Amino acid sequence: QSALTQPASVSGSPGQSITISCTGTSSDxxxxxxxxxxxxxxxxxxQLMIYAxxxxxxxxxxxxxxxxxxxxxxxxxxxxxxxDEADYYCNSYTSSNTWVFGGGTKLTVL
Amino acid sequence: xxxxxxxxGGLVQPGGSLRLSCAASGFTFSDYNMNxxxxxxxxxxxxxxxxxxxxxxxxxxxxxxxxxxxxRDNAKNSLYLQMNSLRxxxxxxxxxxxxxxxxxxxxxxxxxxxxxxxx
Numbered sequence: 001q002s003a004l005t006q007p008a009s010v011s012g013s014p015g016q017s018i019t020i021s022c023t024g025t026s027s028d029x030x031x032x033x034x035x036x037x038x039x040x041x042x043x044x045x046x047q048l049m050i051y052a053x054x055x056x057x058x059x060x061x062x063x064x065x066x067x068x069x070x071x072x073x074x075x076x077x078x079x080x081x082x083x084d085e086a087d088y089y090c091n092s093y094t095s096s097n098t099w100v101f102g103g104g105t106k107l108t109v110l
Numbered sequence: 111x112x113x114x115x116x117x118x119g120g121l122v123q124p125g126g127s128l129r130l131s132c133a134a135s136g137f138t139f140s141d142y143n144m145n146x147x148x149x150x151x152x153x154x155x156x157x158x159x160x161x162x163x164x165x166x167x168x169x170x171x172x173x174x175x176x177x178x179x180x181x182r183d184n185a186k187n188s189l190y191l192q193m194n195s196l197r198x199x200x201x202x203x204x205x206x207x208x209x210x211x212x213x214x215x216x217x218x219x220x221x222x223x224x225x226x227x228x229x
Contacts, residue, residue: 001172002143002200003154015174036154043129046221051215060229089155093214097169099157 004029004090004102007011011108014058020105022090023071028100034093037075040104041086049088050075056084077107085109111226112136119223125139126196130223132189132206138185140164143209143211145193145216148225158204160189174200196227 005023010017022037026075029035035053038046048057050066053073063078071091077084090102132144136197150227159180168180175182181193189206204223207216 025162032214034214038216040155045219046216047219048210048215048217051210051217057217091155091157091215095182099160101155101157104154 001028001094001096001098001100004092004100004106006088006090006102008103009106009108010075011110013110014080014082016080018080018089018105018107019077020075020088020103022075022092024071024073024092024100025071027095028092029068029073029090029095031095032093033068033071035066036091037064038089038091039086040089041085041096046089046105080109082109112208114202114208114218114220116204116206117218119204119225121226121228122196123229124227126198126227127192127194128196128225130191130193130204130206130211130225132191132220134187134189134206139182139187142211143167144182144189144212145155145207145209146180146189147205147207147216147219148200149205149222150199150202153202155184160209193225196225198227199228201224203223 037050040046053068115133116156177195179209181190206220209216210217
């Protein structure tokens with residue numbers, strides 16, 4: 001199972017919006033509404049930010065939103081803040097009864 | 111408060127074995143599916159294995175199939191990963207992660223245990 005494709009890095013200024021894409025295939029992202037997104041700060045464990053494509057867990061800021069079109073899912077962060085600087089990973093369930101992560105995207109807040 | 115605490119990491123030679131444990135608290139452990147996810151130094155996340163609450167559904171990633179065994183003891187609120195025939199490329203921080211109640215996403219993670227495979 002190949003990793004999902006994410007851009008290596010994205011950047012934005014405080015207050016701006018950014019979008020991170022996550023491209024898979026019809027066997028994973030496109031085939032199931034089981035895409036999730038994780039934020040990871042250096043040296044810390046990942047934290048769930050979005051599940052089932054568009055849903056936010058309790059306690060996650062509404063500045064974070066998710067969507068999907070075809071084989072590509074997206075994470076949008078609006079009103080960018082310094083604390084959002086982190087690595088972000090997408091994840092999808094697959095037709096092989098496994099889970100696959102994206103390669104990760106480093107978000108820099110300028 | 112949900113807590114997951116991994117232990118058992120360390121340095122092991124190629125071809126060796128190691129057993130990781132994950133102690134769970136703050137929730138009814140037997141009601142939840144559990145997973146192991148690893149992260150090689152400076153690299154991304156890789157899903158390793160999944161076990162259902164009753165242990166009747168067990169899944170593995172291709173890179174560890176046949177070498178690693180996931181198990182759980184609901185009476186002890188503990189998750190395990192037995193790792194055999196370890197390779198250099200198994201060097202990583204190993205996280206235990208809980209499935210959401212309806213599954214398909216990992217809502218709580220431990221702090222991780224470092225496994226280093228080197229001669």
